[in-house]
Amino acid sequence: MPREIPDPPNAEEVLRASEARLHEAQAVGRMGDWELDRDTGAMSWSPQLFRLFERSSAQGTPDLNEALGYYALESVEHTRAAFWEAIDTGTRQELEQSVLLPSGAQRFHATTIVPVKNHHGRVCKLYGTTQDITERKLAEQELRRKTFEIEDLYQNAPCGYYSLDADGMIIRINDTLLRWLGYGREEIVGHMRAFELFCPASRALFGQVFRTFKRTGVLRNMDIELLRKDGSSMPVLLNSTAILDAQGSFVASRTVLSDNSDRKRLEIERAAHATRLAELSRHMVDVQENERRKFAAELHDHTSPNLAALQLTLTNLARALPAPVLTELEPLLDDAQALLRDTITGIRDVCTNLRPATLDYAGLIPAVQDYAQQFGLRTGIAVHLDTTHFTMQLPSNVQSLLFRITQEALTNCAKHARARNVRIHLENRDNRLLMAVADDGIGFDPHQLGESGTAPGLGLITMKERAEFAGGRFALKSDPQRGTEIRVSFDLQAGEFRKQPRGARSSANDASARPA
Amino acid sequence: MSHPKVHIALADDHRMFLHALRALLEKEPGIEVVGVAGTGDELLALVANKPVDIACVDIGMPAMNGIETTRRLLTLRPNIKVIGVSAFSDRQFVLDLLNAGARGYVTKAEAGEELLRAIHTVQLGKTYLCPDVAATVTSALLDNTPRDTSTPRITARERQVLQLIAEGHTSGRIAERLHLAASTVEVHRRNIMRKLDLHSVAELTKYAIRNGITTISG
Numbered sequence: 001m002p003r004e005i006p007d008p009p010n011a012e013e014v015l016r017a018s019e020a021r022l023h024e025a026q027a028v029g030r031m032g033d034w035e036l037d038r039d040t041g042a043m044s045w046s047p048q049l050f051r052l053f054e055r056s057s058a059q060g061t062p063d064l065n066e067a068l069g070y071y072a073l074e075s076v077e078h079t080r081a082a083f084w085e086a087i088d089t090g091t092r093q094e095l096e097q098s099v100l101l102p103s104g105a106q107r108f109h110a111t112t113i114v115p116v117k118n119h120h121g122r123v124c125k126l127y128g129t130t131q132d133i134t135e136r137k138l139a140e141q142e143l144r145r146k147t148f149e150i151e152d153l154y155q156n157a158p159c160g161y162y163s164l165d166a167d168g169m170i171i172r173i174n175d176t177l178l179r180w181l182g183y184g185r186e187e188i189v190g191h192m193r194a195f196e197l198f199c200p201a202s203r204a205l206f207g208q209v210f211r212t213f214k215r216t217g218v219l220r221n222m223d224i225e226l227l228r229k230d231g232s233s234m235p236v237l238l239n240s241t242a243i244l245d246a247q248g249s250f251v252a253s254r255t256v257l258s259d260n261s262d263r264k265r266l267e268i269e270r271a272a273h274a275t276r277l278a279e280l281s282r283h284m285v286d287v288q289e290n291e292r293r294k295f296a297a298e299l300h301d302h303t304s305p306n307l308a309a310l311q312l313t314l315t316n317l318a319r320a321l322p323a324p325v326l327t328e329l330e331p332l333l334d335d336a337q338a339l340l341r342d343t344i345t346g347i348r349d350v351c352t353n354l355r356p357a358t359l360d361y362a363g364l365i366p367a368v369q370d371y372a373q374q375f376g377l378r379t380g381i382a383v384h385l386d387t388t389h390f391t392m393q394l395p396s397n398v399q400s401l402l403f404r405i406t407q408e409a410l411t412n413c414a415k416h417a418r419a420r421n422v423r424i425h426l427e428n429r430d431n432r433l434l435m436a437v438a439d440d441g442i443g444f445d446p447h448q449l450g451e452s453g454t455a456p457g458l459g460l461i462t463m464k465e466r467a468e469f470a471g472g473r474f475a476l477k478s479d480p481q482r483g484t485e486i487r488v489s490f491d492l493q494a495g496e497f498r499k500q501p502r503g504a505r506s507s508a509n510d511a512s513a514r515p516a
Numbered sequence: 517m518s519h520p521k522v523h524i525a526l527a528d529d530h531r532m533f534l535h536a537l538r539a540l541l542e543k544e545p546g547i548e549v550v551g552v553a554g555t556g557d558e559l560l561a562l563v564a565n566k567p568v569d570i571a572c573v574d575i576g577m578p579a580m581n582g583i584e585t586t587r588r589l590l591t592l593r594p595n596i597k598v599i600g601v602s603a604f605s606d607r608q609f610v611l612d613l614l615n616a617g618a619r620g621y622v623t624k625a626e627a628g629e630e631l632l633r634a635i636h637t638v639q640l641g642k643t644y645l646c647p648d649v650a651a652t653v654t655s656a657l658l659d660n661t662p663r664d665t666s667t668p669r670i671t672a673r674e675r676q677v678l679q680l681i682a683e684g685h686t687s688g689r690i691a692e693r694l695h696l697a698a699s700t701v702e703v704h705r706r707n708i709m710r711k712l713d714l715h716s717v718a719e720l721t722k723y724a725i726r727n728g729i730t731t732i733s734g
């Protein structure tokens with residue numbers, strides 16, 4: 001097949017075209033080329049090179065020394081040395097330079113130096129290219145900075161990091177965690193398994209959790225103790241995620257440990273605080289009981305007998321009066337006697353409510369019996385007391401507590417329950433002390449308690465708190481059909497009752513006027 | 517007088533009460549107060565030196581309480597009859613005192629007439645509990661038994677007030693009529709209800725009519 005071959009273009013045209021393409025390529029690549037005559041030091045620069053150095057062609061081509069003036073200080077020697085190296089050894093050199101341009105801009109250049117030898121083997125000429133690599137350089141710097149930042153973040157984060165392989169071997173660990181542990185990286189990575197980082201008490205749990213974790217891939221907020229190289233421990237919170245392969249098998253873990261000491265300390269402080277508060281509340285309750293006891297004793301021992309003496313005095317007075325005068329004054333004396341009687345009865349009720357003398361004298365059961373009886377007479381509600389399975393001696397603070405709860409429950413019952421019967425049940429069986437007060441009244445919705453700040457709500461809350469302060473449990477059941485039941489129980493095995501604060505018991509003997 | 521006087525000893529740490537009680541008893545024919553004691557020990561010393569038939573003992577005495585005092589006194593002189601006189605009406609005190617050997621119990625609030633009644637009763641070899649205490653003790657011993665049905669005593673003034681209540685007057689009106697403070701009338705009303713074990717005006721009215729304190733009018 002004949003082919004049409006175009007006329008060969010003339011050589012000069014071809015050369016010009018080639019040169020134009022080269023300049024085009026150089027402009028796109030921000031690259032220039034140059035030549036240096038070793039003997040004369042004369043250079044020739046391509047037009048693109050002038051642009052790279054912000055040099056106008058009017059200034060002419062610089063010699064090597066002048067060209068070196070463009071470089072930043074640290075690059076001048078470097079460049080000079082590279083030229084000499086090329087000349088002395090005849091080998092090609094590649095280097096990067098920092099350039100300060102007349103406009104003040106800093107650029108980075110990559111220069112290639114190619115030595116050309118004459119037929120004696122002597123380097124007589126150098127040529128090469130210079131490319132503006134500022135963008136790549138900046139990108140590299142940026143990448144380095146970012147890499148450093150990320151690394152720094154990993155190593156010095158305010159939390160510990162480690163990664164495990166499927167065998168639980170530590171394959172990566174950060175500086176923070178190493179500092180916490182007091183180990184060097186080389187002691188741990190590839191040598192220790194994760195469980196060895198934890199206190200012996202936590203290891204079994206960790207092993208168990210790790211097996212589950214490998215399946216589920218997530219572990220959240222595990223409360224665990226690190227074991228430091230020096231043997232001390234440190235509470236941490238552990239969170240892990242697993243890296244799984246395409247088949248879902250475990251490859252490695254990423255684990256974050258956060259320092260939990262502060263929270264632990266806060267927890268301990270909070271617990272101590274709560275204990276102090278409970279202690280204080282118990283003390284307050286005892287102080288209150290003692291005050292009531294003293295007040296009741298004062299009324300009983302002084303006020304009531306004074307009034308009784310006053311009554312007798314009035315009677316004596318009446319008898320001393322001559323009959324006609326007495327007849328005239330009798331209604332007034334009756335008034336006075338009536339007032340006294342009412343006052344005495346009032347004081348007796350106040351005393352019983354403050355603290356019945358029987359409670360200190362004869363204990364809980366007689367006190368409840370008396371109170372229940374008075375209550376029945378006053379309200380018409382029948383109170384049934386069952387103490388068949390009650391055989392134990394109670395500490396005085398628990399007696400007070402149970403009496404007060406009975407009192408409060410009966411009062412509520414009379415005020416709100418519209419009950420006809422109340423059963424009080426007291427027993428100690430199976431290591432448990434239980435008191436239950438149940439009525440057959442209208443009941444109420446326990447969820448609405450305290451919402452309106454009603455008196456029964458406050459009473460119930462106080463009962464609950466007092467029971468809990470004494471180490472007991474309080475439960476309330478109420479149902480419109482079945483009435484209300486209050487249960488207070490103590491686990492006798494779990495360490496009996498809370499101890500009374502000092503001084504509370506001794507003052508029970510203050511009421512020395514009481515039969516003892 | 518054909519009967520010899522009954523010799524009485526009083527023990528109470530409350531001096532005012534002791535003297536008022538002594539003054540009351542000394543006015544009674546047939547009664548002679550042979551001595552008073554401020555403590556249980558004083559009473560024991562007193563009965564060792566003087567003839568005593570009846571000892572009225574306060575329960576709430578310091579050092580040795582009335583129950584212990586009673587026990588010791590009866591060991592020394594088993595023939596003495598003890599009557600407890602106390603500001604307490606709590607059942608357990610009453611029962612313990614009776615167990616210690618006492619024959620009577622009177623609250624201080626009722627110590628006037630009731631104590632005289634108690635003295636006369638125990639003198640006859642019987643036991644006497646004042647109404648305040650009898651209610652609590654007997655209902656504890658015999659649950660659901662009807663209470664003492666003998667007519668309680670009300671004063672002349674209470675009778676007046678009851679009559680006016682039964683006739684439909686308000687406390688304010690009654691107070692005006694009797695020249696009393698309204699609060700005093702209220703006190704009378706409370707005392708009457710308590711004494712008669714009645715709980716409403718209707719019951720009071722019914723009682724007043726049944727007992728001839730008022731008649732149905734209009």
